[in-house]
């Protein structure tokens with residue numbers, strides 16, 4: 001029986017206005033009203049460059065780019081915080097080390113225990129690190145991003161904000177990612193419709209196209225790499241990424257530290273930022289006191305400063321493994337959140353398992 005909708009109480013014109021209003025709201029919310037780039041001289045020039053660099057047919061590239069949409073809310077998101085504005089580690093930490101994320105992490109660890117163990121054994125990377133990354137990046141697959149990657153990368157290649165302090169370098173980065181993405185989409189057309197973050201990162205672990213190309217692995221053995229639908233592929237790829245970025249099995253990521261340095265010594269300590277540069281002895285000479293378990297540490301170390309808004313800074317001493325975590329996302333705040341979440345989930349999972357066994 002055909003379904004007949006009758007709205008007798010609404011005059012026809014009012015009904016039309018209501019429908020049009022709803023349509024406007026819906027399309028604005030999904031970005032469907034955003035304009036496509038079209039075949040402007042800038043788009044044609046970009047298509048020419050990408051086609052040449054990535055050995056793609058120019059007409060095909062131009063078709064993809066001219067039909068991509070300009071997402072005007074994205075470029076401002078690239079701008080760094082105002083200078084002088086202090087970061088807030090405590091607030092950042094509270095966003096990620098919280099009960100919902102910890103529960104989801106424990107559940108994920110149980111569901112994928114065997115795959116996590118296999119990835120950990122294969123690439124010599126601890127399970128807590130993989131679990132920490134997946135929790136901070138996407139809350140275990142719940143927030144993989146809803147923006148068309150083609151639209152995001154085209155927007156950032158053609159409209160990167162010129163006022164950014166490293167605008168040329170960042171624009172070149174996104175242009176390269178767009179080229180790699182198109183090259184991948186040429187052989188796998190379904191990829192061209194992929195959704196991700198506003199910066200073009202995709203899947204459970206939020207890999208950029210060039211990271212997919214260089215570090216992603218087929219870890220479920222079905223012959224293809226799929227970081228959006230295959231959890232094993234995502235797990236294996238994250239572990240492989242860290243192995244390739246210098247993770248050293250058995251080395252701690254960081255140590256607590258007591259800072260007794262003068263202002264001048266502190267300046268010296270902070271010049272290399274998070275790049276591990278100093279020996280343990282040099283850190284001691286510059287006024288840092290590490291706990292006894294750090295004795296005998298040989299590798300290069302870095303003093304990591306975490307600002308706490310109006311409260312005093314926190315400090316830790318990072319090893320080469322702390323630095324390795326920042327290769328996933330270049331921020332010490334990010335690295336600390338991944339490390340803490342991974343460890344809290346590990347402890348909680350073990351504790352609840354032991355409790356269950358003893359009952």
Ligand SMILES: [Ca+2]
Nearest residue numbers: 218220222224
């Ligand atoms: Ca696979």
